[in-house]
Each structure stands twice: as C-alpha cells, then as structure tokens.
Amino acid sequence: MSPLARFKLFRPILPGATLGQRLRASAGAFAGIGLTGLACALLAAQGPHGLWLVPPMGASAVLLFVVPSSPMSQPWPVVGGNAISALVGFTVGHVVGEPALAAGLAVGLAIAAMSLLRCLHPPGGAAALVGLFAAPSASLLFPLAPVGLNALLLVACAFAYHRLAGNPYPHRAAPPAVPPVETESRPSFNAQDVDAALDELGETFDITRDDLERLLRAIEKRALARAYHDLACRDLMTRDVISVGAEASRQVVAALLASHDLRSLPVIDSQRRLAGVIGPRELGGSGALAHELMAPAATTVPEAPALGLIAQFAGGHVHAVYVLDSERRLLGVVTEADWLAVLTRGLDIGAAGNPASHRHMAPTMPD
Known part of the structure; x- marks a missing residue:
C-alpha cells in the first residue's frame, strides 16, 4: 500500500494514482505553466516580468500532467478546445448583449462546437467565458493569441516533460491483448460486447474505448493466472x-x-x-x-x-x-x-476434474 493510501481523506479518486505520480504531476504543472507564461510574455514583448496567461490554462495543466492518457488531454482537444471555445465566447460577446444569456450561450455553444470537432476539453468552458468577457476590448486575434498560443506552448511543455519522464505522449492506446479461447465454461468477451455494454450503461467515461478494452483484457488475464495458481493436480x-x-x-x-x-x-x-x-x-x-x-x-x-x-x-x-x-x-x-x-x-475443466487428453486413458492393464 502506498503512503498516500494510508490516509483515507487524501486517497486519490483516480484509480492507479500514487503519491509519487501526483508529486511528479505537480512538478510538471509547475514547470509547464511557468515556461508557458514566460514564453508568451517574451513573444508579446512584455519582458520576463509580464504574465500573458489565460486562466483556463491552469485547468488544462491538470489534465495534461495528471491524466495525460485521457482523451481530453491530447494535443488537439487542448489546443482546439481552448481556441475554438474562446472564439465562440468572443463571437457571442459581440452578438448578445444580455450578460447572463450570453454566458450560457457561450458555454453551451462551445461544448457543442468542441463535440462536433472532436476536441472536447473541460477547460474549454472557461475559455468560452474568457472570450466572452474579453470581447468588448480584445482584438479579433484574441482566440489565437493569447488563448491558442497558450495552449500550444503548454502542450509542447507537456510533450517534453512526459518524454523526459519516460511516458508516451500523445497517448496512443496499445492494442488489446489477444482474447483467450472462448469455451462454454469460461466465455470471453469481444469488442462488440464492450460497445454494447457502454451503450447499455449510457454513461460517459474519461477513458478511450481501446484503453478500456485493454484494461478489461489485463483483468481477465490476471483472473486466468489466479485460476492457474488455484488449479491442483x-x-x-x-x-x-x-x-x-x-x-x-x-x-x-x-x-x-x-x-x-x-x-x-x-x-x-x-x-x-x-x-x-x-x-x-x-x-x-x-x-x-x-x-x-x-x-x-x-x-x-x-x-x-x-x-x-x-x-x-x-x-x-x-x-x-x-x-x-x-x-x-x-x-x-x-x-x-x-x-x-x-x-x-481456457481452463475448461469438467465437473469430474478431467479436461485432459485421451493419450493415457484406458482401463486395460496388461500383465
């Protein structure tokens, strides 16, 4: 048990998380946000003491450094989700005059746009509000710079950080393990079963379908290994x-x-x-x-x-x-x-405890 798991109040809600991983994620976010802010300030000619960051980058950093395998943490969702949402909010700010209505429309339309363009990214909701509030005074380039530029530099920092840490980023799901042979006594599942189960549950999970199948295959493999260990002569x-x-x-x-x-x-x-x-x-x-x-x-x-x-x-x-x-x-x-x-x-052991070949089976005992 990890040291963090000993304290129930501080136990991570994400499966597989360890104290060391969270500390490394904190260090990565520190470096990523710091370098992104510095680079943007220099590009904007504000000097090293200027900070040219938009607030949604803090939320994006959580995803990029804590859960880099999430579909919402990949480069296109981070860059496209922030920039497109900021553009939606910026546009709504110029068209709708009622603040409350404009805020709702900005976030709702941003979610729809990100979904259609396959770049759903939770901080995009905040980016839409930032674009909305900046509309009266910002230039037409605001969704690209600073928002898009912030996101692009943060992704570059995450790429470098994860490569140095030995973690693949962008995340690409490994192919699922070959399913074991299916038998009447121990049926296995296939990709169609995974899709049908997801449809039946009717919920959205922050994991790719391929990663989900790979996880289920790994669980099935461990269960099979345990069954081998429990098998007696x-x-x-x-x-x-x-x-x-x-x-x-x-x-x-x-x-x-x-x-x-x-x-x-x-x-x-x-x-x-x-x-x-x-x-x-x-x-x-x-x-x-x-x-x-x-x-x-x-x-x-x-x-x-x-x-x-x-x-x-x-x-x-x-x-x-x-x-x-x-x-x-x-x-x-x-x-x-x-x-x-x-x-x-696949451990197709009959009730009599005899799955085996017929090579040695016979009642004959010649003298």
Whole structure:
C-alpha cells in the first residue's frame, strides 16, 4: 500500500494514482505553466516580468500532467478546445448583449462546437467565458493569441516533460491483448460486447474505448493466472491410465506404446502401487520384463499445485507426472498434452476434474 493510501481523506479518486505520480504531476504543472507564461510574455514583448496567461490554462495543466492518457488531454482537444471555445465566447460577446444569456450561450455553444470537432476539453468552458468577457476590448486575434498560443506552448511543455519522464505522449492506446479461447465454461468477451455494454450503461467515461478494452483484457488475464495458481493436480489429471504389470514382456510394452502413441507407461504392482516408468528409451536397455527395464517415475500428490509441474516438463526429460496417494497407489497422470489442453481450452475443466487428453486413458492393464 502506498503512503498516500494510508490516509483515507487524501486517497486519490483516480484509480492507479500514487503519491509519487501526483508529486511528479505537480512538478510538471509547475514547470509547464511557468515556461508557458514566460514564453508568451517574451513573444508579446512584455519582458520576463509580464504574465500573458489565460486562466483556463491552469485547468488544462491538470489534465495534461495528471491524466495525460485521457482523451481530453491530447494535443488537439487542448489546443482546439481552448481556441475554438474562446472564439465562440468572443463571437457571442459581440452578438448578445444580455450578460447572463450570453454566458450560457457561450458555454453551451462551445461544448457543442468542441463535440462536433472532436476536441472536447473541460477547460474549454472557461475559455468560452474568457472570450466572452474579453470581447468588448480584445482584438479579433484574441482566440489565437493569447488563448491558442497558450495552449500550444503548454502542450509542447507537456510533450517534453512526459518524454523526459519516460511516458508516451500523445497517448496512443496499445492494442488489446489477444482474447483467450472462448469455451462454454469460461466465455470471453469481444469488442462488440464492450460497445454494447457502454451503450447499455449510457454513461460517459474519461477513458478511450481501446484503453478500456485493454484494461478489461489485463483483468481477465490476471483472473486466468489466479485460476492457474488455484488449479491442483487432482483437477488436471487423467484418472484412467494405461499401465503395465511388473512382469509384462518387452514385446507387450512396445506394442502398447506404439498402438496408443505413448511416450511412457507406468509400471505397477498388484496393489496398483507405482514401481517405475518405461518408455522407448528404456526399451533399448537390457532385460526382458518391465521391472527389469523401468526407470524412476516423476510423481506428485493430488493436492499439489498443478502449476508446479511446469518446471518438470520444461526440462525436456519428463513428459508425464504420475499422481499417487499416500501409499503410492496410482491415481492418475498429468502430461504435457494435459497442460496444452488447459491453455488452448481456457481452463475448461469438467465437473469430474478431467479436461485432459485421451493419450493415457484406458482401463486395460496388461500383465
């Protein structure tokens, strides 16, 4: 938990915010507004002690430095939203004489203009009022200078600041992660579902649709990872396992491996206790019977996390891990194919806890 989160009254309302991010945003706004004011003053030939800033730039700085990924914080909304709104307010100020009516029209028409021109920017409402109040005395260039010039320089400062801080600006949404395979037991969502849900809610969120989908995909990925961690070997194992007795001949073992396309067979005694494992490599050794050819088997217990088997499979020498009870009786097997089934079928685990391949499934136990 971040230090800021320990104090409930000062906990940020924006998700993902940290104390360090807010302090950096404060420093960025300080530098951005200061440099913008200084540059504008010098351009206006007022000298370094003149301040040539309009009030909406303070609100624009909040968006540019605190939430740079917001659709309302991108360069065109900042520059276009401020300048166009100032122009709307300036025009209304010359046409409408009633102050209250003029103020309402200026802000309302500014919102409509920004929406139509895809540059909606909250400080534009204030820029419209600034243009309205400046109309009686300002020149026709007022919406461009100082308002447009202020916004342009502030965006340039934000661009430089975020690049130095290692943050991409302007913000471009990364493509959403590839959706997992959809199954009956765990359906996924698609882009059309996101659009339909937004229409159903009927609300406006300060996040792009692509960012929203990317966030939902990340949440889905974490939920899936948690499900993998919660998956036990008993949930993943194949229960009916083809096996051979200790006295099975080399020929019987070879025939079973070939007919079922198996990499290994467990060797069990009369009580179904696992004695070892035999595969094509072991068949190359000396001996005529299974117990003379078998090698030690990789084993686990039913309650062990299935995720822990990946390290054994990754070594390349283990292709099947056998699940045993406390008396070493064979309960099932987890193979590489079983894990592949989980990944491709999206944790499609049946009620019996058996999603797996059919490679080891058979009731036959030749001797």
